[in-house]
Amino acid sequence: MNESKADQARAGELQYQRGVNIVLARGEEKLGLVTSWAWHDDPRHLLFTLARYKFVAKMLNGLDRVLEIGCADGFPTRLVAQAANTVVAVDFDRTFIENAKERQLDRWPVDFRVHDIMAAPVPGKFDAAFALDVIEHIPESQEDLFLRNICHSLNDVGILLIGTPTLESQVYASQQSKEGHINCKSGPELQKTLYRHFSNVFIFSMNDEVVHTGFHKMAHYLFALCCAPKN
Numbered sequence: 001m002n003e004s005k006a007d008q009a010r011a012g013e014l015q016y017q018r019g020v021n022i023v024l025a026r027g028e029e030k031l032g033l034v035t036s037w038a039w040h041d042d043p044r045h046l047l048f049t050l051a052r053y054k055f056v057a058k059m060l061n062g063l064d065r066v067l068e069i070g071c072a073d074g075f076p077t078r079l080v081a082q083a084a085n086t087v088v089a090v091d092f093d094r095t096f097i098e099n100a101k102e103r104q105l106d107r108w109p110v111d112f113r114v115h116d117i118m119a120a121p122v123p124g125k126f127d128a129a130f131a132l133d134v135i136e137h138i139p140e141s142q143e144d145l146f147l148r149n150i151c152h153s154l155n156d157v158g159i160l161l162i163g164t165p166t167l168e169s170q171v172y173a174s175q176q177s178k179e180g181h182i183n184c185k186s187g188p189e190l191q192k193t194l195y196r197h198f199s200n201v202f203i204f205s206m207n208d209e210v211v212h213t214g215f216h217k218m219a220h221y222l223f224a225l226c227c228a229p230k231n
Contacts, residue, residue, distance in 0.1 A: 029103065029105075030103055031073075031075055032072070032073025032074060032075035032096075032099055032100065032103065033072075033073045033095070033096065033099050034072045034073045034075070034096070035049070035073060035075040035076070047208075047209060048208060048209055048221075049076055049132075050076050050079065050209075051208075051209030051210075051211075052076075052132055052163050052206070052221070052223075053076040053077070053079040053080060053132070054079055055206075055211050055223065056080055056130050056132070056161055056163075057079045057080045057082060057083040057084075058083070059159075059161060059225065060080060060083060060084055060127075060128045060130070060161070061083040061084070062083070062084070062085075063083075063084050063085070063127040063128050063159075064084070064085045064086060064127050065084075065086045065088070065124070065125070065126045065127050065128075066080060066084040066086065066087050066088070066126060066127065066128050066129070066130070067087075067088050067089075067090070067122055067126040067128070067129040067130075067150075067153055068080065068087065068088070068089040068090065068129070068130055068131070069090060069117050069122075069129060069130070069131035069134055069150060070090075070091055070117075070131050070132070070133070070134035071089035071090060071091050071096070071097075071100065071112065072091060072093070072096050073096050073099050073100055074089055074091075074096070074097075074099075074100030074103075074112055075100075075103070077089050077100075077110050078108045078110070080130070081108045081109065081110050082108065084128075086111070087109075087110045087111065088110075088111040088113060088122065088124075089110050089111065089112050089113070090112075090113045090114070090115035090117065090122055091112075091114065091115070092114065092115065092116040092117075092118075093114075094114050097112050097113065097114045100112045117146060117149050117150065118138075118142065118145060118146060118149070120149060121149045121150070121153045122149075122153045123153075124153065125153065125154065125155045125158075126153055126154055126155065126158060127154075127155060127157075127158060127159065128154070128158060128159040128160070128161070129150050129153060129154060129158065129159070129160050129161075130160065130161040130162070130163070131150070131160075131161075131162055131163070132161075132162075132163035132164075133163060133164065133165070134162075134164075135162055135164050135183065136164045136165060136180075136181045136182070136183050136184045136185075137180055137181070137182065137183070138182075138183055139182060139183060140182075140183050143183065143193060144196065144197075147193075147194070147196070147197045148197065151197050151198075151229040151230070151231055152231065154229050154231075156228075156229075156231070157227075157228060158228075158229055159226065160198065160224075160225075160226040160229070161223065161224070161225055161226070162190070162194065162222075162223070162224040162226065163206075163221065163222070163223050163224075164185070164190065164221070164222055164224075165181060165184055165220065165221055165222075166184065166185075166186065166187070166216065166217075166219050166220060166222050167184040167185055167186045167189070168186065168216075168217050168218075168219070169184070169219075169220045169221070170184055172220075185222075186216060186217070187203045187205070187216030187217075187219070187222055188216070190203065190222055190224055191203050191224065194224050194226050196230075197226070197229060197230055198226035198227060198228060198229055198230060199227065199228035199229075199230060200226070200227040200228055201224055201225070201226050201227075202224070202225040202226075202227075203216065203222060203223070203224055203225075204222070204223040204224075204225070205218070205219030205221075205222060205223075206219060206220065206221035206222065206223060207219055207220050207221070208220070211223060
């Protein structure tokens, strides 16, 4: 009787064996440079990041060509690659792009490129673009250049998703974050800025991993869904 139960327990583990064998054969996957630091320093922050990318993936599901601006190490970009047909991800930092390419898998292809969006639009036309935790690092005097270059990479009915910490959240931010976050905005300020470049802008609030339509001043993070660029 005891032996039978042991056999049943071992049989139950077979549900994992195929995946385990694949990992043993090809090696365990690595986190990227940025995500490794998050996992080491503040594991919860990695969860928040993945939740933001999951929201993007849901919003852009089924689109043909999607562009990411400021992909860093590209680790969470795979969530969007799972939803869209083609993903091009750019960053001006060559170290990040090389790190992303080193961990690239054929199963989840992403076209990682070194590109400075402040210098020029990304060549080609895309159905959608997204930039998470980027606009707050752009000086206010250059934010219109940033947005114009993105718009030039979108088709006539293209979509842009912007994700950024709120102005109100900065009182709780670390000193390191405050040094880089030079252009945080409230919900209405972000919407006003984006209306200069898009016909429709919808603002969502986010706390931890929950996206909602609640009061923007009580949100830690903002999402802006922008439609129909004014090229």
